[in-house]
Amino acid sequence: MKDPLVSPAQLLRTAVEACREAGSHAHRNRQRRAEAFNRTAHDVKLYLDRECQHIAREVIRARFPYHDFLGEEEEGTPQSRSISCEIQWVVDPIDGTVNFSHGLPFWCCSIAALHRGRTLAGAVYAPALDLLFTAAKQEGARCNRTPIRVSRVNRPAEALVLTGADLRVPCRLPPFAFFEAFAAAAQRVRILGSAALDLCRVASGEADAYFESGIYLWDIAAARLIVAEAGGRGAVLRTFQNGGLWFLASNRSLFAPFRRLILQVAGIEST
Ligand code: IPD
Numbered sequence: 001m002k003d004p005l006v007s008p009a010q011l012l013r014t015a016v017e018a019c020r021e022a023g024s025h026a027h028r029n030r031q032r033r034a035e036a037f038n039r040t041a042h043d044v045k046l047y048l049d050r051e052c053q054h055i056a057r058e059v060i061r062a063r064f065p066y067h068d069f070l071g072e073e074e075e076g077t078p079q080s081r082s083i084s085c086e087i088q089w090v091v092d093p094i095d096g097t098v099n100f101s102h103g104l105p106f107w108c109c110s111i112a113a114l115h116r117g118r119t120l121a122g123a124v125y126a127p128a129l130d131l132l133f134t135a136a137k138q139e140g141a142r143c144n145r146t147p148i149r150v151s152r153v154n155r156p157a158e159a160l161v162l163t164g165a166d167l168r169v170p171c172r173l174p175p176f177a178f179f180e181a182f183a184a185a186a187q188r189v190r191i192l193g194s195a196a197l198d199l200c201r202v203a204s205g206e207a208d209a210y211f212e213s214g215i216y217l218w219d220i221a222a223a224r225l226i227v228a229e230a231g232g233r234g235a236v237l238r239t240f241q242n243g244g245l246w247f248l249a250s251n252r253s254l255f256a257p258f259r260r261l262i263l264q265v266a267g268i269e270s271t
Pocket of ligand 1: 163164
């Protein structure tokens, strides 16, 4: 690490500050939610996405000018962007942009600090819900400062599973193939529209598992640590050249059966 004196707790303080500033900016300006600079099939890019990323970047740069920065609103895939420093900040300024643009409250700002690809600190702030989820490596996970834990549900048939159906990320199998399998195996499946918040719901025990077959690093970088620090497990099951990922997270009991289910749907033998 370039700066060995930076602890996960220090990184988390900056992640929280950046998240709060960026998220509050979007929330204060929510009457501008339809101001888009680009609309494509199944997606919208808002001026507020860019503004919030800029705000987060400035907060981080003021504390750690020599750290790398990866934001959703930059050009290129995560793989195509070079990393020059061992610490990299990964930012999704508005995760759940489509929800936000329609006025739904399920969106958040997600900020993570990674060391050689592993998350050391993560903050997820949902201003419209007044929720701040945080975790620093080996220091536990919290929601609004209160410690959180994953659920104890240990039978797939009793599990509430969160997923997404993002048709923009081409990842071999269509998301509804997985949806169908989860719908048959679990108690219910839900699509709420913000991957980072979905993962935080797994961390707080309100949902039991999350899976998505077309997601990017910035959607999961902060919340995967929040799940792990809350006692859960998360893993990238596949990566694609375009940066797309298959990501599964759950409490510890459900991880193996749900991983098997996904691999079965994909026709991959489980090891
Ligand atoms: C999206 C949300 C959504 C998920 C998509 C993501 P964005 O993030 O997390 O829940 O299904 O795959 O891309 O584009 O709003 O930051």
